[in-house]
Amino acid sequence: MEFFLPISYLNDFVFCPYSIYLHQVFDNNKEDVYSAKPQQRGKSAHSNVDNSKTKNSKKVLSGSYVISKSLGIYGKIDQYFVDERKLVERKFSLTTIYRGYYYQLWAQFIAMEEMGYPVDALYFHSIKNNQRIKIDKPTDKEIEELKNHIRKIARFDFETEIKVNPQKCSHCIYATLCDKTNQDHVYA
């Protein structure tokens, strides 16, 4: 049986592998049990656009599901502008573009092309300051890096010792529920 990972894991794993485990544990809970203000703000901003007239109009695909057989991933894109062939991933506040963000957008890009939607340009969009940042398409080397990252997640043993980074815990939405730390996140 083929095995597919959610695209969201690509960034979560970079942040902290244990957050993927906790996400699975609390998956059946209402999300506001653990989601913090930044995530709620981001989701709200996303859903405002997703529910607008632009959702899956002829001009823009918004929040559509994609899948890549070559990568073994599935998930949602944020926005695809059909005429301009632009793929955009929005974050509520984008001060740093982490490697995990690139992995997510590269995976969306590869999935879109596999599904027959050509992509000419990739962008991150910071909702808070309405800033759009164009990034290059991934090189062959970067695609290999992405594939290695996906393999690492698929083979990761969650029983192995997790390295706890207090700085990350303080910005982790699972901090109040996590058995690896006693600290709370800064959004409480």
Ligand code: SF4
């Ligand atoms: S609280 Fe810390 S150890 Fe626990 S999932 Fe979050 S970042 Fe990882």
